[in-house]
Amino acid sequence: MIRVAVVGATGYTGSELLRLLVVHPHVELAAVTSRTEAGVAVATMFPQLRGHCSLAFCAPDLGQLGECDLVFFATPNGTAMTQVPALLQRGARVIDLAADFRLRDVAVWERWYGMTHACPELLAEAVYGLPELYREAVRTARIVANPGCYPTAVTLGFLPLLDAQVVDLTALIADVKSGASGAGRKASTNLLLAEAGESFKAYSVNGHRHQPEIVQTLAAVAGVQPTLTFVPHLVPMVRGIEATLYAPPVGDDALDLQAIFERRYQHEPFVDVMPPGSHPETRSVRGTNLCRLAVTVPSTSGVVVIQSVIDNLVKGAAGQAVQNMNLMFGYDETCGLCAVALAP
């Protein structure tokens, strides 16, 4: 058993972590924090956890967190970086679901996140927690930077094409849609039902902070800097991300892309390459740690089209974090993550 803390346990990703951790056979939840709800029983705030969790939320306390084997930060960007150095000193390991440790270049991070990084010296040590790419490094990491939700869907979709060097890296397009839980649980006018319901829009078209994160990973795989147009959209649903990716092919017309995708992910427990002609939908992954992919080359354009779906709160956040925890502590990678999707 490992002793685990969740900082930010009242948020959407924090409460999703609780859902997964209370049934994990190797985890003892030692502390779940909220500054605003300190003292309130978890089961009072989240009745779905009645009978599964007898803890109350507590204010974050470095001493208590430092006694844990692992601390998850499910907090706004810029929070974990203020506490991670002290936690590492006390011997705890950390998985940050926010972006504090995702980018290697501190200047790029500071430009996109609009603040000064509190511990830039740790950026080189942090491991980007996309197991499909960095599994071995995650196993021994002290700090895992859990990927963003959009970057998970987009990167898993493009990876096989980059590995196989079969597309033009100067013209990648990611047209991606997210449910409203992607924006977190805090009150925000543009997420009110009457504002976001029955409507659909793109946002941050001129640049979203996930752009440098996606490009950083794709560049590490390709060995050159790709040019990516990334446009996120807000869809009036609660959970789920659908990424439609476009890439012009280069070279051999007769390439079997289906085979390339199936080979790349044949041993991956959480990536499902669907049969030709499939149209992955978000509800087929709702509540699961899966990414489902389909690859098509429409005869009308010849452009490679990838469809990628994930649940933003699971493979896009809490599930991927538990997958990383399993790797870090030597458990079966799929432990606690075998739910079947809730559809419809």
Ligand SMILES: NC(=O)C1=CN([C@@H]2O[C@H](COP(=O)(O)OP(=O)(O)OC[C@H]3O[C@@H](n4cnc5c(N)ncnc54)[C@H](OP(=O)(O)O)[C@@H]3O)[C@@H](O)[C@H]2O)C=CC1
């Ligand atoms: N929602 C999603 O789909 C995804 C989110 N992420 C990232 O994960 C992180 C959490 O997101 P999400 O769960 O949506 O956020 P929420 O806004 O829903 O929750 C934030 C949580 O953090 C706590 N918190 C806020 N400020 C602090 C602080 N300074 N110190 C300690 N705790 C704090 C809040 O509780 P309290 O204020 O009471 O302490 C709350 O429990 C974010 O960085 C987000 O970008 C990543 C991938 C997907």
Ligand SMILES: CC(=O)N[C@@H](CCC(=O)OP(=O)(O)O)C(=O)O
């Ligand atoms: C729908 C919606 O608003 N989505 C969020 C996704 C951000 C997120 O969760 O990512 P980080 O972990 O990098 O902050 C957004 O675009 O800001």
